[in-house]
Amino acid sequence: MTSTSLREDVVGASGPPAAAMKRIVAALRAVFNFLVLNVVLVMACLPVVTVPLACQAATISLERWRAAGEDRVVREFIAALR
Numbered sequence: 001m002t003s004t005s006l007r008e009d010v011v012g013a014s015g016p017p018a019a020a021m022k023r024i025v026a027a028l029r030a031v032f033n034f035l036v037l038n039v040v041l042v043m044a045c046l047p048v049v050t051v052p053l054a055c056q057a058a059t060i061s062l063e064r065w066r067a068a069g070e071d072r073v074v075r076e077f078i079a080a081l082r
Helices: 003-011 018-044 048-068 073-081
Strands: none
Touching (some): 018 048, 018 073
């Protein structure tokens, strides 16, 4: 058995299905958005005075992401922080 035929047995001759790839990309995009938002939130909370404002901005950006599907959470966070 060659490595080519083994690969074809595992993922199929044409590669993984497009629907599976879309789900994987969507999951990775969601994880990335959460991680980036968390980093931005921690950076905004460094001055202790801004903790309530940063938490409110994070809540607003998450709500817009959930409701409207807005994928640019950092832009929404900064807009809500101002």
